[in-house]
Amino acid sequence: MSTAPVRYVLGGRFDLVEVISEGGTSTVYRAIDRIGLWAREQSPEVAVKVVQPNGKMRQKLVQLLHREARLLRDFVHQNLVRIYDSDYDGKYHYLVMELLNGxxxxxxxxxxxxxxxxxxxxxHIVRAVGQGLAHMHSLGIVHGDLKPENIFMTSTGEVKILDFGTALMPNASPRHDRATALLDQIGLLTPAYASPQMLRGEPRAESDDVFSLAVVAYLALTGTHPYARLPADEALKANLTPAVPPTISPAQWRVLASGLALNRRDRIETIGDFVQRLARPHWFYRWCGQRMPLSQN
Incomplete structure (x- = not known):
């Protein structure tokens, strides 16, 4: 079995037009939804992710793909890419999503x-991603693999989170959660953006997404990774400390540094708290500094 060719019609419905991206585990296509076309919808185009047909991990990847659709197809939020459904046409397993331009x-x-x-x-990126993550957390889901590849900026300025294949319930124990064990077997986590606790296989927590978003924020603000792209557990052993970005205030740095904390007990616990405090403008801290000690912010 080979990768689905362009012009192939998945399930007799989705006409594959072109490859958008291709990775080691799946290929994403731009496709025409024939039902949408017949219904004269304004935009009958969709994105379709097809599991790569070969490899020892294929069956596990198929499980994760359909699990992703079941878990998140009812999620509707302006900062989350919309997942419509998944299916199998007898040859290919695929996931149907909102098509984004950008x-x-x-x-x-x-x-x-x-x-x-x-x-x-x-x-702007941190606020938008934070809103999407906060919505996921409110429904009991931790993303688990936030990174620049999974953050999309549309041509109209919207920011969307992509790829929920690693999303899990918080506090799920690897010993009792089949999805967690499956993720561990496949090794889908991205070490440069995962917290030390995730890399050690500890139960998920919302603060793991805080860590990943803090790494992304630091990268956007400085152009460099806070821990030189080392996995967080290695950075912890090496006792690395990120340099202070020159473009933010000392108070904002304290917030960002807390999000980057390698020890979970030192990290801001919720996305909402992290984003709200980090994105406050400089004048807010000057205003507060006239009324209270800055350490209370």
């Missing part, structure tokens, strides 16, 4: 290696 944060940063985004753009 670029991932990874591509945007790759075009300016080592250079930061402006603070206003960086905070």
């Amino acid at each position: 670029r991932s944060l990874a591509h945007i940063l790759a075009d300016r290696p080592g250079q930061p985004l402006s603070p206003s753009v960086s905070f």
Whole structure:
């Protein structure tokens, strides 16, 4: 069995038009939904993720793909890519999603290696991603693999979180949660963005997404990774400390540093708290500093 060819019609419905992206475990296509076309919908195009047909882990990846659809197809939020459904046409397993026009944060940063985004753009991304994560957390789901490749900026300025294959319930124990064990077997976590606790296989917590978002925020604000792209557990052993970004206030740095804390007990616990405090403008801290000790912020 080979990768689904362009012009193949999945399930007799989705006409594959072109490859959008291709990774080691799946291929994403732009496709035409024939039902939408017949219904004369304004936009009958969708994105379709197809599991790569070969490899020892294929069956496990198939399980994760359908689990992703079951878990998140009812999620509707402006900062989460919409997942419609998954299916199997007798040859290929696939996931049908909202089609986005734009670029991932990874591509945007790759075009300016080592250079930061402006603070206003960086905070816009952090706020939008934070809102999407907060919505997931309110429904009891931790994303688990937030990174620039999974953050998408549309041509109209919207920010969307992609790829929920690693999403899990918080506090799920690896010994009792089949999905957690499955993720561990496949090794889908991205070490440069995962917390030390996730890398050790500890039960998930919302603060694990806080850590990942803090790493993304630091990368956007400075153009560099806070721990030189080392896995967080290695950074912890090496006792690494990120340099202070020059474009934010000392108070904002304290918030960002707390999000980057390698020990969970030192980290801000919720996305809402992290984003709200980090994105406060400089004048807010000056105003508060006239009325209370800055350490109380």
